[in-house]
Amino acid sequence: MFLVTLIFIALINYVNSDCIIDERTPNKIYMGKLFDLLNSTDAPCKDATVVALKFSVRNFYFDKSETLFNTFIWIIFSWEDPRFKWNPDNYDGIDSFLVPFFFIWSPLPILHHMREFNEMEFLNYESRYCKIQNTGRIMCATKGIYTTNCHSQLKNWPYDIQTCALKFHIRDGIKDNVTFTFNSTRGLYALGAEYGSGWNIIDFSAVENATGEVKISLRFVVERQALGVVISVVMPSITVAVLTLTSLILDIKDRDRLYLAIFSLIINVSLLSVMGELIPHQGHDTPSILYYINDSIVCLDLLLRVQCE
Known part of the structure; x- marks a missing residue:
């Protein structure tokens, strides 16, 4: 029985060897x-x-x-x-x-x-x-x-x-x-x-x-x-500059001059803090707007000194 089985398997393999289908297309x-x-x-x-x-x-x-x-x-x-x-x-x-x-x-x-x-x-x-x-x-x-x-x-x-x-x-x-x-x-x-x-x-x-x-x-x-920076920094800087000039032309004895100068100084310091977060720290030079605010602070400092005297 075992020999018959082997012969049968061999015949199947022989028959199938001539019937392999080539599925590859000509392309x-x-x-x-x-x-x-x-x-x-x-x-x-x-x-x-x-x-x-x-x-x-x-x-x-x-x-x-x-x-x-x-x-x-x-x-x-x-x-x-x-x-x-x-x-x-x-x-x-x-x-x-x-x-x-x-x-x-x-x-x-x-x-x-x-x-x-x-x-x-x-x-x-x-x-x-x-x-x-x-x-x-x-x-x-x-x-x-x-x-x-x-x-x-x-x-x-x-x-x-x-x-x-x-x-x-x-x-x-x-x-x-x-x-x-x-x-x-x-x-x-x-x-x-x-x-x-x-x-x-x-x-x-x-x-x-x-x-x-x-x-x-x-x-x-x-x-x-620059739109976002203009709204948060440039426009407030221009506004503070106008307030600073206004305080300079007011009467030295007018107490509103002192209050306006103090308010302008606080805004300038706040702007410096905001710009410290926005300005890239790896730049090779200093933005001109910082010099602008620095001059404004110096001017306000002199005004307050005169006012206090």
């Missing part, structure tokens, strides 16, 4: 052939490879100390690789497909911004796929947060304007001959992202330099949204 078969054909991590050629770049800003913000400027950017790389060409008629009409960027040569690991933040930032890209077309055109899109030092200049606070720049370099040790360019386009776009948390982008530009250390530089000019 998937040709995709596999193309993928094997185009798989290459070597540079496209010994001559210079020209990579066209486009930067699209989606969001931006300063850190709490207003010393680090952060931008969330999409970067689109595109270039020509003559090895990646095929006739779609020979591959079931396939004229393009997606591959992970690490399966082919790509410029993603080559270009990076300021070294002090993240030397391996290209590993953190959320989008890691490239589109290959049968003409040899390759396009990769990545997105990430890029950070740069941008210390606030506070002389005109709260109407201050800051200029911040992202600088992209070629990674150390990279020997591939690559030129990055905007391909006669603007290169940097920020449509819909000009308004951030507490700041507005009022101007931006991109510069390419194929021969210098900095290959790509993105420049942002941002303006502080």
Whole structure:
């Protein structure tokens, strides 16, 4: 009985071995052939490879100390690789497909911004796929947060304007001959992202330099949204200034002059306390409005001394 069972199982396996169903569609078969054909991590050629770049800003913000400027950017790389060409008629009409960027040569690991933040930032890209077309055109899109030092200049606070720049370099040790360019386009776009948390982008530009250390530089000019500070600091400061001038023209013997001066002094001290919370502490200069309030306090101090005498 045991021998019969073994023979029966062997016959079933023999019959099934000739009846294996290939569930792969013709399209998937040709995709596999193309993928094997185009798989290459070597540079496209010994001559210079020209990579066209486009930067699209989606969001931006300063850190709490207003010393680090952060931008969330999409970067689109595109270039020509003559090895990646095929006739779609020979591959079931396939004229393009997606591959992970690490399966082919790509410029993603080559270009990076300021070294002090993240030397391996290209590993953190959320989008890691490239589109290959049968003409040899390759396009990769990545997105990430890029950070740069941008210390606030506070002389005109709260109407201050800051200029911040992202600088992209070629990674150390990279020997591939690559030129990055905007391909006669603007290169940097920020449509819909000009308004951030507490700041507005009022101007931006991109510069390419194929021969210098900095290959790509993105420049942002941002303006502080001052409405809240104007209501809480600037307008009260103007009001107190009017009260101080009024107290100066009143009769020295008028007791209302003394009360008005004391009230103005208390308001000025309160404004200094409020501004101590609002003004960034890492700025390189002193806001002019502080000198304005300081002069007002000195004036009130002299007025009170004269009044008391």
